[in-house]
Amino acid sequence: AQKITQTQPGMFVQEKEAVTLDCTYDTSDQSYGLFWYKQPSSGEMIFLIYQGSYDEQNATEGRYSLNFQKARKSANLVISASQLGDSAMYFCAMREGRGDYKLSFGAGTTVTVRA
Amino acid sequence: DAGVIQSPRHEVTEMGQEVTLRCKPISGHNSLFWYRQTMMRGLELLIYFNNNVPIDDSGMPEDRFSAKMPNASFSTLKIQPSEPRDSAVYFCASSSQLIAETQYFGPGTRLLVL
DSSP states (O other): OOSEEOOOSEEEEETTSOEEEOOEEOOOOSSEEEEEEEEOTTOOOEEEEEEETTOSSOOEETTEEEEEETTTTEEEEEEOSOOGGGOEEEEEEEEESSSOOOOEEOOOEEEEEEO | OOOOEEEOSEEEEOTTOOEEEEEEOOTTOOEEEEEEEETTTEEEEEEEEETTEEEEOTTOOSTTEEEEEEETTEEEEEESSOOGGGOEEEEEEEEOTTTTTOOEEOOOEEEEEO
16 A cells, blocks of 8 residues: 555646645554655755654744644645745655654655746 | 765666666765665665664665665665666665654666666
């Protein structure tokens, strides 16, 4: 079974608007971590934001925020005030359990920001 | 600070040849990961090391693939013999248990096997 599901293969957003990227996960562990990475067309993987399963507040990093809904097992990424440079593929990933540092990645969502 | 360094950035080789990919993790990081990215299969974890010791190599596709980490600042992923289906982008990532376990990725090696 898929551990990370990203249902939106591609999205378009107008510059300066906000965009929400969906991510749902599947785990029976109580302790886990959720990550978002950005992969621009140049190919590198850039870490954006992290949310621990025991964190009570949603994580934020600049224009990125993670809408963590534990009961629904969702960890959506919100990008506010989109910029042209935000055009990229975005991956959601999960680390399960303690002491196991493997990440499972979703299939990714392509975001295209329009001027 | 230097990030994860990978070399070469691009590699074109012929089927049957040996390929060696290299990675230098971020200084002070004690976990190192090798991933492969393809259009068909997405990002797959091949193997990871903790304190230079291989912890999980269940993602290594077959015996043609091997990985070593002789010291804390260097790792190699070797494919021998290479096949066209090995064509992919290979990423190395490193993390520190002290920093929310975030994995920081290198720029990747784009491998093409003809």
